Amino acid sequence: MSDTTRKSSSFTKMINGEVPVLVDFYADWCQPCKMMNPILKELKKKMGDQINIIKVDAEKNADAAIKYNVRGVPTLILFKEGQILWQKSGVVQANQLQNIINQKLEVS
Template sequence: MPKKSFAELINSPGMPVLVDFYADWCGPCKTMAPILEQVAAQHQGKVKVIKIDVDRNQAAAQQFRVQSIPTLILFHKGQPVWRQAGVVSAPQLTQTLQSYVQ
């Protein structure tokens, strides 16, 4: 199976895509990981969650002007509709997703 481009990943038909820009060495990113896993499990089949390592994917991080990590960006129909830098609580993230989940 060919590797998908970032543009293909965020243009998921029918469901929003939450992108977590992170790095393995980032403490707050490690705090955010289980929250993302929980929210992804709660919204399985309704939201696609993608993790992008900024050290390995600098072009994507630059394209979306990621200046601090973790940065979460929610894409709906391929367009960024919400963005948050830093750790976000599961209830806050769930509330944000409600507007875009079908």
């Protein structure tokens, strides 16, 4: 199994899991993407095991970026059990992210 296939299958397994997953599609050259790093760390600290956060390089994983209609970076996508609950491009602050995630998870 190639490294890409392995990453792809663990990505799929993760977004199909019971624990919600926030995926951050980013690019190394993108300044707003760099601003998301401390925000996502803060969010993980606040939410702990309630959520998994993964970063996906949109250029190295173009197939995933295309599949999920990522047109700009950063793009954040919230998955639960394989379903997209929310998607937004641009920088979102930790408190706002936490509120959105909590709202989306109450519905499901």
